[in-house]
């Protein structure tokens with residue numbers, strides 16, 4: 001197992017948060033993944049698990065909305081900012097203990113906290129963002145005001161955190177060259193402009209079709225990690241997968257990654273021996289029928305196992 | 314956008330015709346695609362749309378069949394020939410105005426009219442025929458007598474138009490070297506013989522599996538358009554797609570192109586900057602349940618948008 | 627047809643056997659494939675068919691279990707051994723007549739008989755084992771005791787046949803270098819150890835994703851058949867296919883070969899001109915609804931046709 005990483009402790013963090021988008025239920029994914037025995041599965045791969053617990057946050061509906069009015073059209077900014085700060089601190093502390101940080105969302109607005117908190121403690125970090133969406137809207141470009149479509153812009157400082165109430169505490173340390181996308185297929189025009197303007201590397205489904213997933217992962221790694229010496233954070237939004245295989249998520253888009261391609265990405269990142277952070281985000285057990293929910297949760301678990309070293313052979 | 318074409322006017326032509334095959338309903342696709350807002354979608358990509366209207370033709374059942382007896386076993390020859398002549402003239406006129414001709418079928422017998430009318434006005438045209446079938450039967454090789462399986466043979470003069478009543482007006486100008494197939498998987502023995510005899514280039518599903526769709530499109534372009542300087546007509550029969558994703562069509566065959574591969578072809582042809590003609594054929598809203606019809610029509614629209622420049626990034 | 631094989635006689639052998647695993651019904655596949663007109667289909671490809679008949683064996687439930695007690699946890703050893711011996715003799719005789727041996731299972735424990743009987747008469751034989759599973763457990767590593775998970779280990783002598791009652795007659799002549807796997811995705815830890823220990827070549831679904839099926843088949847052939855001069859036995863367990871396309875089989879595993887990839891393998895092996903043995907195993911008409919059974923049987927037939935020379939073009 002020359003190229004694989006020494007087994008470390010995995011810090012498991014549940015982010016019971018749905019405030020970055022309007023659909024309730026996504027906050028229940030950490031508990032559902034636990035019921036599906038994700039902890040035992042991680043341990044069975046040879047890791048110690050440092051269970052950092054599930055962290056619940058008041059849903060914006062339940063909160064006094066007058067306490068968190070929109071900033072422009074950006075919804076629930078302080079609620080999202082507060083949740084992110086708490087997860088950020090937990091992630092940062094785990095990284096300082098040299099643990100692999102593994103976060104189960106919750107919606108993808110927490111990606112700011114997981115990747116950002118990771119980068120704060122581990123210099124030279126790069127990020128692979130697997131998603132149907134670029135999540136790189138700013139307060140100016142967003143059409144919906146849902147913050148799960150904005151974490152990357154704040155993470156990279158393209159959206160100044162100081163300009164969104166609740167995010168004043170955040171200090172961007174990553175740049176547009178430190179992140180690479182895989183799986184994009186539904187972008188807003190403003191997001192396209194940002195990606196082009198900064199020359200960001202993005203492998204859309206068009207590229208997956210053109211080159212095959214094997215080459216795409218290699219090209220993605222070659223971009224952010226040409227010498228294969230940088231630690232990697234893999235932030236996986238399950239809506240990157242085709243809705244036929246991961247239906248229980250809030251913003252499905254046709255033409256996504258196959259079951260096999262999704263797992264291939266995780267396996268290939270594991271093989272680098274450099275994975276230090278993993279997010280499984282946007283599983284929403286409130287969407288879809290019983291079978292669909294079970295399948296989506298099972299995929300959340302199997303993606304996790306592949307990223308942590310489960311191999312076919 | 315260096316490699317992409319300057320935005321032109323798109324001539325939209327509806328071919329409400331089902332006489333080239335036995336299943337009613339395919340003549341309703343143009344109206345259904347319009348209801349799905351295909352005109353607005355094309356305009357949203359920056360094109361002027363010259364709406365040439367939907368052209369209805371009497372269905373063979375309703376016509377006095379004694380006026381159009383079979384020629385050998387070829388069914389409805391004069392009815393098909395008449396419909397083709399009318400669409401041919403409309404296409405030819407639009408091409409003379411330097412418009413991109415975009416035809417919504419109707420059955421694929423109209424491919425004779427769209428590619429033929431296009432080639433009559435635009436020398437050096439090449440054609441990419443995306444289909445589960447080769448549509449290259451002659452009056453001698455056809456087993457069914459359905460003319461939607463014959464347009465390519467007449468188009469290339471392999472079947473003399475003079476020998477089929479109703480087609481005396483047609484003058485073949487393209488040769489077997491000017492066309493390339495993608496997606497074939499259901500051929501008659503006579504069609505195989507023709508393709509072999511003339512050394513025609515055909516990428517079957519076997520080749521898509523062997524090389525991947527990215528390489529297949531490149532090889533197809535290298536064959537008919539090695540210098541990337543010839544205008545391209547893309548004639549897309551939706552039965553090229555797998556029945557699981559485009560079920561509402563008359564002659565489904567398992568093992569077809571995926572959703573992503575179908576769109577990839579359109580995107581890659583657009584990227585050449587050379588697309589001047591597009592057909593979306595054989596959508597049949599009378600086949601399948603409500604969801605299946607809606608999905609097939611949606612794919613007709615999204616294939617169109619991709620061929621006209623909609624990109625993921 | 628330079629690279630294709632001269633048409634020979636196909637010896638058709640039905641193995642009505644389910645004793646290598648616990649689910650009844652798999653013994654009915656030969657009759658169902660015959661009802662689906664597999665004999666006519668093979669003849670239509672230009673072969674003579676030497677119909678060796680369907681061979682029924684008492685199911686272990688019906689047999690007096692006291693006559694065949696488990697050997698350790700290995701179930702029904704004498705029953706399986708006896709069935710294998712009978713099929714082995716039939717296969718061996720057919721190969722001596724220089725026929726292509728085509729066996730319809732029955733469960734995959736018969737793979738010992740088909741590949742073993744073939745190798746006994748045709749030196750230099752190599753084998754391509756297409757399966758979700760490696761079927762290489764020994765009496766020591768098996769967790770279930772089901773012998774359909776063990777044929778490869780006996781075939782290669784990794785499990786001494788003398789140590790399993792009912793298999794004393796078997797003489798291993800193939801080695802770990804003579805076989806290559808395609809499609810693996812569900813292995814027991816003991817199987818992984820064996821494969822690693824002997825440096826066996828196995829292309830898992832990870833490799834299919836990484837390289838594409840086209841390259842995988844080429845690499846598999848390069849391994850067992852670098853000069854393309856060895857006769858080939860293709861043992862195809864339909865559970866190698868994704869359950870979405872071949873649901874009626876006893877041990878389904880997600881993330882399998884697509885319809886197209888499965889057929890591609892058969893087509894590519896045919897193209898070598900070297901196929902001399904074919905097994906279609908583990909179709910179980912007792913599992914799944916009517917449509918699922920019909921589809922799985924249809925795939926058993928179409929895989930057969932592709933392996934015997936049906937081409938798209």
Ligand SMILES: [Mn+2]
Pocket residue numbers: 108131133135148237
């Ligand atoms: Mn996301």
Ligand SMILES: [Mn+2]
Pocket residue numbers: 131132133237239240251
């Ligand atoms: Mn997303």
Ligand SMILES: [Mn+2]
Pocket residue numbers: 444445446550552553564
């Ligand atoms: Mn067709």
Ligand SMILES: [Mn+2]
Pocket residue numbers: 421444446448461550
């Ligand atoms: Mn057609």
Ligand SMILES: [Mn+2]
Pocket residue numbers: 734757759761774863
């Ligand atoms: Mn097997």
Ligand SMILES: [Mn+2]
Pocket residue numbers: 757758759863865866877
């Ligand atoms: Mn199997």
